[in-house]
Amino acid sequence: MANDNSYFKKWNRRDALKALGGLPIFGAVWYSGASLTESAKREKQFLLETLDIKASPPPATGPMSGKPIRLGIIGFGIRGEQLCRALGFGTTAWFKEMQNALAANPKDTRLADFKAQENLNIKLAAICDIFDTRAEKALESFNTDDNKIKRFLTHTELINSGEVDAVVIATPDHWHAPIAMTALNAGVHVYVEKPMTHNVSETYTLRDTVLKNPKTVFALGHQHRQTQSFLTAQDIIQKNILGHVSLIQTNTNRNDDNGAWQYEIAPTANPKTIDWNQFIGNAPMEEFNLEHFFRWRKWWAYGSGLSGDLLTHDYDRINCIVKMGIPNSVTTSGGIYTHHDDSNVPDVMQVNMEYPDFSTGTSQESGKEKGMTFVYSATLGNQFDRGTMLMGHDGSMELGNSITVYADPQSTKYAALIKEQRIEAGVPIYQYDPAVNGTDAVTSATAKYFANKGLLWTYRDGKRVDSTFLHLREWLSCIRNGGTPSCSVKEGFEEAISAHMAGLSYKLGRRIHWDPAAQRIIALPGEDLDSALLGDKVS
């Protein structure tokens, strides 16, 4: 090859193919990849437009400006401490624990998350706990130059002291309603932990008390009302994406001692440091008993076991989405099968709540739209996560950190799309993950794997936020700026009555009916529902 001219003269078709053959392959691969992705995008867009689901987080609550609200804490046990942290007050011991945790694991963000939490502009002005150690812990931790906190020996003294505007109640269940009513009657705002009440009759008196005191703000502590995805789930129900929902399945699976309420017994606890008579309150008098004091959730006299403690979470979570209210009837079965000690609440429990007239909508001909069962299935002897499912004629919705909707292969609504293979069985038609900033109609096994591991999770405004903080903030905003909390007395009444019906069915061994006209649980002649619910006897 003396020069370029002679080189090009020797070129033939074979040489051209050798030099340029890669180009058509390159073009074909590019075109194929691009057109496939584009058509998948069009399909996804089409599905999203067809479904028209509005993915939105709950609205932000009002400003925390103005005079600080003076709060009293009644009950400073495990939950009381958690609530105080959500309010911006961590104990000295907790800070120490978190610093150690951070030293051991630099990725532990709990302390950083706590410090990043918005200041709610409150004063922790008063504490009442009937166990000295706990009350003293609060005094030592929260008494600072900025915050002066005072201990009261009884909740009545605290409420009537004139030193608090609002109280947070985190006592055993049997004290929820009595303390809430005392506060409401004194014009003090109330945030009470769930369940709202411990027996049937006080559910009515507490409701009346709230209604009689419209200026005091009443909130029930179901913090998952603040879940980022619940408005989206509501929209899915309202737009009838699932069709007629006939079954909702919720559950609790725990398999450890803490999950079975075997809480730690403090070494400093004794009859001198605990006001036993106050603990007993309206419960039957017992000899001083440390098990009863620290592990009160295991006895009906003070707690309410699975039905009051954990069913209420799932019931309220679903009630805020589908608004099914109080069931027509409830049947419950179960027993003490996993923790054989002297507790008297069941540790395995299956609750079926019947709603024969309830409808979430339908895509079928008239007459097929009514009837739904809400199932709560629980065991304290296994921790396999079964997920919450809402099952409709046209689709199923899995409710967790994210929302996933699947079309049902036999759906009426999606029949044409299934036939055209625009909807595939087993592939979600909609997925909402607040973490990935938006919506996705289809997902891959890998994406789901990452989502389920929580790796893609981001938080409100990019910050990890405790839902209890948001729930308390909502209550404080209603006190400052007006409005009604998302979980107030109407929702609390429905939660308490439904949970008590579940407990009663377990206790009485029969189906428990609700009379919607009379707004009463139907008792058989001679039956006292409250003593049946709180007593030891299981029929």
Place this chain on the structure above:
Amino acid sequence: MNNQKLTTMQSRALVLLRILIGWHFLYEGIIKAYNPSWTSKGYLLSASILKPFFAWLASDSLAGTIDLLNIIGLIAVGASLLIGIKVRWGCIAGILLLLTYYLAHPPFSSLPQGPAEGSYWVVNKNLIEMAALFVIYLFPLVSVFGLENLFSKNKAKLNLT
């Protein structure tokens, strides 16, 4: 190597391998380029070793750039191997990309494994593709099939057959 001659079949087989790997890289790049919601964040955040490094790559300030570099890298490697231009550089870049994928989720029995369509221990498809790219690096054979032919001033020397 320079003194050895490959048979026609041997060189065609090597070119075929080059085309297939190029095809694979290009297609992976195109699929990602045309899908705006694609991100490597999940893959990087779930890395089973060298976690701080991969978490840094997946951090908010860097994730977008990493995704773009990955897409450009995949398409460039694919184009290089398929069209036959700067093949050796393409092989090096391809090996580096595969090495990052491999290191984020190495198939070691002691580490958690994500979803996969097969069973792997130490050796997985990323590693095999890396080895195949090393072979291509040694035998780029652009003279047998490649655009560089067009610009070559010394065609005879390049043609190993």
